[in-house]
Amino acid sequence: MQTLDNPNLTNTPAFDTTIHRRKTRPVQVGDITIGGGNPVVVQSMINEDTLDIDGSVAAIRRLHEIGCEIVRVTVPSMAHAKALAEIKQKLADTYQTVPLVADVHHNGMKIALEVAKHVDKVRINPGLYVFEKPKSDRTEYTETEFTEIGDKIRSTLEPLVISLRDQGKAMRIGVNHGSLSERMLFTYGDTPEGMVESALEFIKICASLDFYNIVLSLKASRVPVMLAAYRLMVQRMNELGMEYPLHLGVTEAGDGEYGRIKSTAGIGTLLAQGIGDTIRVSLTESPEKEIPVCYSILQALGLRKTMVEYVACPSCGRTLFNLEEVLHKVREATKHLTGLDIAVMGCIVNGPGEMADADYGYVGKQPGYISLYRGREEIKKVPEDRGVEELINLIKSDDRWVEPE
Template sequence: MQTLPNPKTATATAPEFDTTIHRRKTRPVRVGDVIIGGGYPVVVQSMINEDTLDIDGSVAGIRRLHEIGCEIVRVTVPSMAHAKALAEIKEKLAKTYKPVPLVADVHHNGMKIALEVAQHVDKVRINPGLYVFEKPKSDRLEYTQGEFDEIGDKIRETLKPLVLSLKEQNKAMRIGVNHGSLAERMLFSYGDTPQGMVESALEFLKICESLDFRNLVISMKASRVPVMLAAYRLMVKRMDELGMDYPLHLGVTEAGDGEYGRIKSTAGIATLLADGIGDTIRVSLTEAPEKEIPVCYSILQALGMRKTMVEYVACPSCGRTLFNLEDVLHKVREATKHLTGLDIAVMGCIVNGPGEMADADYGYVGKQAGYIALYRGRDEIKRVPEDQGVEELINLIKADGRWVEP
C-alpha cells in the first residue's frame, strides 16, 4: 500500500513543492556602482525620453528616475553630437546630484558614435540587427555562404574597436536583440523566429569572447510575450551548451500603456523571473518613464525578490464581510504605504482571516459588527470600534518601533 505524504512536511522536503526561486547562476557585470548578475538583486532600469542634446532636461529626467529607485538609466545617442552631449550630462549630474549609472543606445552603423559615447557612459547597448546595417535587396532569393561570411567579417571589424575600448575602461556592453529588427541575412537563414534572435546574439557574443571581453549583458526582447519567452529560454539553453554565463536583461518591448501594458510586461518578465531567468528588468510603457519603476518593483515584490513596499493581504470580500472592505483597505493603504518591509492583512471576517493572514506582521479583521480585531502575527492584541481601527493599527505599529513618519 502506498504511503501518503505528510502534508505538514511535504512542502519542506519535496523538490516539486519548493517555493524558493532559484536564480540561474550568472557572471557579475559592473555598470557604474551597480552590479548585474552574480547573485546580486535584480536591477531596475528605465530610459529617459528627453532629447540627449537637451542637457538640462536630460539631467533632470535622469535624476527623477534615479530618485524613485531606477538604478540604471538609458539614453539614446542617434548622432555624434548626442554622444558628445553625454560628457556634459555626466559632468552636470556629478556636480548637481550624484553619479548615476548610464547606458547609451547606439544604432545604425554606429561605430564612431559608440567609440565616442563609450568614453562617457558605463555601458553601451548595441542592436545586432542594426549595428552593421544591411540594405535589403528586394530581389534577393538567398544568401550565399560567402556573402554571409563577408558581412560577419565586417561586423567583427566594426565591433572590435568598441570592444577593445570598453575592455580597456572595464565598462560593459549590452547585446540587445529585438525581434522586430533582425538583420536581413538572419531572417533569410532562420526566419523571423526566436532562433534567429539567438543566433544574432551569439554571433556578437563569440566576437567579444574572441577578444577576451566578457562584461556582457544579453537581451532578447519582443513585443509578443510568447516570442519573448521562447527567445530567452532558447538563449539560456544555447548559453548553457556553450558554457556561457552572461546575465540577462528582461523586457517586453513596446508593451503599450495602461493596464494592458502593465499586464503584458508582467506576463513576460515575471514568468521568466519565476523560472530563475533574469538579472535586470525594464518595463517599457508608452507613458512617462517614471511610471515604469513602480511596476518593476511590484513584479519583484510579488515574487519575493525585493521588499520595497508594504505587502497587503486582503480577501476579496463576500457576504460574511462585516465592514466595507474596499474602503478600509484604501484607508489602511493610505496610512501605511510609505512604510517598507511590512506585511499587513485586511480580512473581512473570522472564517478565513486568521488562517489566511498567518504570515502577516499585522492583521485587521472583522470579528463582530462595529468592531475589528487587531493582530500581531497570529496573536490577537485587542478589539476596537471600527471607526478607530486604522488609528489603533498605527499605534500598534508604533508600539513595536516599526513606524516611521511619512
Template sequence: MSLTPYKSDIIQIGSLTMGGDLPVRVQSMTNTDTLNTASSVSQCIRIIEAGGELVRLTAQGVREAENLAAIKSGLRAAGFETPVCADIHFNPGAAEVAARIVEKVRINPGNYADKRASFIRQEFSDSEWKAELERTRERLMPLIKICTEYGTAVRIGVNHGSLSDRIMTRYGNTPEGMAVSAIEFLKIFRGEGFNRIVVSMKSSDTLTMVMANRLLVKMMFEEGMHYPIHLGITEAGEGEDGRIISAAGTGTLLAEGIGDTVRVSLSEPPEAEIPVARAIIKAVAGEAGRVKNPVAPLEKRRPGERWFPQVYTRERDRFNDESGAPYTGDVLTASPDELQATEGRQAYDRILNPVFNCDDPEQLAIEAAALLGRFFIARHPAGLCISNSGAVQGDALRRLAFSVLQATEARITRTRYISCPTCGRTKFNLQEAVRKVKEATAHLTGMKIAVMGCVVNGPGEMAGADYGYVGAGEGKVHIYRGTEAVLKNVPEAEALDKLLELINNDQARQ
C-alpha cells in the same frame, strides 16, 4: 530546455553591480532630446529619484553621443553616481564616442554592422555568411578596444522585428533568429576576452519574448556563457494593458530565475516605469528582489490539442462561466506564494483560482499578471477565476482575468495596441496620439494597431501589427498597412482620420 536554473556572472557597470544572486536591477530610458542637456539631466534625475538604478539615453549620432559628457557631468554635479547608458542604432561611430564617456553602451546586432532587415529575402551561401561574420567582427573591434580601455559595459540588445537581412534569410523573424543573432555577437566579444556584457531579447509579443530568452539561456549554457540578462517587453503600450503585458512576460522569466535587470517600456513618462518594474519583481521575488527557488519552464500544451480558457466568477464555492453555467471540474485555489511555487502539471486542465489580498487595482493587476502569465503562456489551465479579499471586487476582477488571457494571447477579446515608450527621436505627442487611436479603434477586436515614435525603428519593431501610425518628423505621420507605408507624411491633424479610412476601406473590401 535545460532544467538547471540559470545563474549569471556578476558584472560591474560603473557604480552598479549586476547578476549572480544580487537583486534584479531596475532601469529606464529618457525620451528627451539628447542634445538638450538641461531637460535630459532633469529627466534622468526624475528616473533616479523614482528608483532607477541605470539611465539610458538615445545617441542617434556623434553629436548626441558627445553631449552625453555634459549630461553625465550634470548628473555627477547634482550628486548622482547612477551609471549612464547610450542607446545606439545604425551608428558605430556614435557607439565609439559614447563608449569613452558613459558606463554602458547598448548596441543592436540587427543594425550595427549588418543591413537592417528590408523584408526582401536574399540568399547567403555558407562562405558569404562566414565573410559577413568576419566583417561584423572587424566592425566591432574598435568598440571592443575602447570598452576594454575605458571599462565600459556593453548590452547586446536584440529586438524582434529589427533582425538583420542575413539572420532573417536563415531563421526568419523568430525567437531562434533572435538568440542566434545575440550568440554571434557574444562569441565575438568573448573571443576578444571582453566579458562585461549584458544581453537582451525583446519583443512586443509576450510569447516571442519568453521563447527567445529561454532559447538564449539554452544556447548560452551550451557555449559555457553566463552573461546577465536584461528583460523587457518592447512597445508594451500604456495604462493597465501595458502593465499587464509587461508583468506577464517578465514575471514568467523571473519566476524561472532568468533576468538580472528589468526595463518596462510604457508610453508614459519614463519615471512611471520604475514602480511598475519594481512591483513586477516584488510580485515574483518578494522583498529580496531575486527568486530563491526558480520554477522549471512549463512545457507548452501539445500543438493541435483544443484549448479555450474560460473566465469564471465565484459564488461561494460555485464557479460559473460567462454563460452562467456551473463548472464541475478541478479547481486549484492558491495564495500568491502558493502560486509562485506551483508546478505546471498542477494547473493542467484545472480552473486557476488565485486569491489575492490587494486594495489597489494597479498593484493587483501587476501581481496577478506576473504570477499567472507562465500558466497561460504554457496553455495549461482550463480557465481563470481571480479572487481578492481586498477592495478590488466584482467586474474589475473579471476584466482583469480577460486582460491576463489577452496579454498571453490565450484568448483575444479586445484590440491589441503596440506603442513605443518614445525617445529622443520622437517628434510628436505620442501619448496623445495613443489615446486618440485607442478611443477610435477600441471596437476592432483582435486587430493589432501600432503607434510608434519614429520611422527609423518603429516600422521594424511593430512587425506583426495590422496597421501602424508612425511619426515621420515634425507634425508628420506615415500610415502603415502591415510593413508597407501606404500613406506618407500625412499632417498629424489628419492622420487619425486617414488611418480609420484605410481600415474601413480594407474591411469593406473583405
C-alpha cells in the same frame, strides 16, 4: 519525508517557495552590479533629446530619485554622443553620478566609440549595428556573402569591444525581434532561433577579444516570442558554458492597464523561473510610470522588498465592513513602512488562515469591532472606528513604526 513545521500536519511535503535564480557572472555598470546573485536591477530610459543637456539631466534625476538604478539615453549622432560628457558632468555637479547606458543604432561604430568614453555601458542592436540593406530580389545568402558580412561585423565591433574592455565598462547586446538582420532572417526566419543566433555571433566576437562584461536581451512585442527567445538563449548558454546576465523586457508593450499586464506576463514569467537579472518595463507613457510597475513585479515575486505588502480578501457576503474603504485607510496610514506585510480581511472565515504570513492583521470578527493580530496571535479587539488608530499603536508598541516624511 520532509514535513511542514506544524505539529498538527504529518506526512505533508514541504514545498520550496523560493525562486532559485540562474547563476550568472557579475557585470559592473557604474556603481551597480547586474547578475552575480545581486538583486534584480531596475532600468528605464529618458525620452528627452540628448542634445538638451538641462532637460536630460532633470529627466535622469527624476528617474533615479524614484528608484531607477540605471538610466538609458539615445545617441543617434556624434553630437548626441559628445553631449553625454556634459550630461554626466552636470549630474555629478548638481546631483550625483548615475549609471548611464547609451543606445547606439545604424552603423554606429564612430558614435559608439565616442560615447564609450562617457557612459558606463553601451547598448548595441546586432540587427542594426552593421546595417545590411535588403535586396528585394534576393533568394539566398551564399556562404561567401555570409562570411564577408561576418568579417565586416567583426571589424566594426572590435574597436568598441577593445575600448569597453580596456576601460572596464560593459556592453548590452540587445536583440529585437522586429529588427533582425536580413542575413539572419534568410537563415533562421523571423524566429526566436534567429534572435539567439544573432546574439551568439556578437558574443563570440567579444569572447575572442577577452571581453565578457556583457548583458543580453532578446526583446519582442509579443509575449510568447519573448519568452521563447529568452528560454532558448538560456538553453544555448547552458550548452556552451556561458553565464551572461539577462536584461528582460517586452518591447513596445503599449500603455495603460494592458501595457502593464503584457509586461508583467513576460517579465514575471521568466523571473519566476529564475531567469533575469535586470528589467525594464517599456510603456508608451512617461518613463516615471515604468518604475512602480518594475517594483511591483519584483515585490510580488519576493525578489525585492520596496513597499508594504498588503494582503486583502476580495470581499463577499460575509464581510463585516466596507473592505475597499478600510483597505484604503490602512494603506494611507502605513504605506511608508517599507518591509512590513499587513493583512486586511473582512471576516473570521478567511482571516487568520489567509493572513498567516503577515506581520499584522486587521480582521472583521464581529459587527462593529476589529480584531488586531500580530502574526497568528490575536492581540486585541477594538471598535471599528478606532481600528486604524489601534493598528498604528500596535506597530508602535513593537518599535516598528517610523513617522512618514
